[in-house]
Amino acid sequence: MNSLEISVRRTLSPKALPSSETLGFGKYFTDHMFLASYSTKKGWYDARITPYEPLPLDPGAAVLHYGQALFEGMKAFRHEDGKCVLFRPEFNWQRMCEGAERLCMVAPPKELFIEGIKALIKVDEAWVPKEKGCSLYIRPTLIGTEGFLGVRPSDEYIFFTILSPVSSYFGGGAKPxxxxxxxxxxxxxxxxxxxxxxxxxxxxxxxxxxxxxxxxxxxxxxxxxxxxxxxxxxxxxxxxxxxxxxxxxxxxxxxxxxxxxxxxxxxxxxxxxxxxxxxxxxxxxxxxxxxxxxxxxxxxxxxxxxxxxxxxxxxxxxxxxxxxxxxxxxxxxxxxxxxxxxxxxxxxxxxxxxx
Ligand SMILES: Cc1ncc(COP(=O)(O)O)c(C=O)c1O
Structure with a gap:
């Protein structure tokens, strides 16, 4: 992928935003997700934001049989001026690259990882909580999607990111x-x-x-x-x-x-x-x-x-x-x-x- 173009297909049925008291951790997902596809022939292609929806997956996909799956966990925060920030996204990208190397997977390039996540959060910005202690948990994920049976690295991957508004683990004060x-x-x-x-x-x-x-x-x-x-x-x-x-x-x-x-x-x-x-x-x-x-x-x-x-x-x-x-x-x-x-x-x- 030379210059990063991200297509956007918006949901026709946006969900109601959950109230901050009910957030907990990982219970709600936002309206959209970010995806990009990879094949050894094409490299990375089709960076896209779509409604949050099931992934079409070949039942023979490498991820389902040989566990080629790698994920990250990071957060975005809303500041008092209303602006949103990511905490150390390069660290998470770097860790995904190191993991991909170990699992013989192809990691997304830095620009695709960071710009994709930024674009997704811009689309779902209303979901970034403003209440103290709350944040938007980000789950970038890389899976092998080629359908085949035989233990070898997949030649096809999907990198996708989903988002979940979360509350503070320390809702009632930090308890050991x-x-x-x-x-x-x-x-x-x-x-x-x-x-x-x-x-x-x-x-x-x-x-x-x-x-x-x-x-x-x-x-x-x-x-x-x-x-x-x-x-x-x-x-x-x-x-x-x-x-x-x-x-x-x-x-x-x-x-x-x-x-x-x-x-x-x-x-x-x-x-x-x-x-x-x-x-x-x-x-x-x-x-x-x-x-x-x-x-x-x-x-x-x-x-x-x-x-x-x-x-x-x-x-x-x-x-x-x-x-x-x-x-x-x-x-x-x-x-x-x-x-x-x-x-x-x-x-x-x-x-x-x-x-
Ligand atoms: C096994 C394990 N160790 C450590 C951590 C802490 O990593 P981080 O500080 O990047 O969240 C995590 C969470 O991601 C984890 O799953």
Whole structure:
């Protein structure tokens, strides 16, 4: 695709906008979606905005049989002046490119990814909530669409993006979550897909999350395949605040490198806080809790931004963190990040892109 032309076919039956109190997360979709097609013969073609509608898909499509599916999660925010912005879209595009490389897929070029999303949000702009804490969640998705049976990379792809207005995870104030330390199932293994946002990773995670929820835990703490080191918490990266350092597991192929993780590290460095990326043993967390060295634990991710952890529990032990209260580091980072996203604080890192 040389210069990006996007055709627009508008819906003839726009939906009523949901009220901000009912939004929750991922329940509503906007009126339109963005799509672009790819084939090895034509390259990228037919960038288009259409009504939100079912996709025509060959029942033999690679995505349905061999799981060639990759997605992203990002957000747009409405500022007080009514203008809308994207938070770090290049980060998400870059991560999709890296994932596509691992899954032998063809990623959309940067212009197609970013301009397509911007054009879609312009069409559905009324759906970007203005209420405090609310935002527009963006789900860019890449799937292999060629119909064939035989395990090889698809020669055809669709890149599409759908939008969902969402409310703050912290509607009733940030409440620390209870987390189950998962020692049976693992999320990723060395040499696998863990560092990508492959749909397959989420299929593989459902069993552990479902069992944890039955036990009344919000999510699981994922460990490495030896069950010795800490990797992630649910669909978030994880940070530990010790007396003298703030630690997050280093990215060594099994962990998804989050945009919020990266932003938190940058913010902490700017605040001259001792933030370190290194391997973290589960035993170190337990020892830290016993000695009082462990002050806070929190998850980071696009949906919740910062999610404090109040309790970690395993089959035969549990620890309560910071008296089950939100700690000062979690609070400060939440305020900084949401302040930048909402335009209440200056965009000192140049993370916002105007739509
Ligand atoms: C497995 C996993 N880890 C970490 C994250 C956090 O990534 P980000 O900060 O880019 O949302 C996510 C969410 O996207 C995730 O699904």
């Amino acid at each position: 979550v209870k987390i189950w330390v998962e020692q049976d199932y693992t999320r990723a293994c060395p040499g696998g897909l863990g560092s990508t946002k492959a749909a397959a990773n989420y299929a593989g995670s459902l069993k552990a999350a479902t069992e944890a929820k039955k036990k009344n835990y919000a999510q699981v703490l994922w460990l490495d395949i030896q069950r010795e080191y800490v990797e992630e918490v649910g669909t978030m990266n994880v940070f530990f605040v010790f007396d003298n350092e703030i630690v997050t597991p280093s990215l060594e192929g099994t962990i998804l490198g989050g945009g919020i993780r990266n932003s938190v590290i940058e913010l902490l460095k700017s605040m001259n806080k001792p933030v370190v990326e290194r391997k973290v043993k589960l035993q170190e967390i337990r020892d830290g809790a016993a000695s009082g060295r462990l002050k806070e634990v929190f998850g980071t991710g696009t949906a919740a931004v910062i999610s404090p952890v109040g309790e970690l529990a395993a089959k035969d032990w549990n620890i309560v963190i910071n008296n089950n209260e939100v700690g000062p580091v979690s609070k400060k980072l939440y305020d900084e990040l949401t302040g930048i996203q909402s335009g209440q604080l200056p965009d000192s890192k140049n993370w916002l892109l105007k739509i």
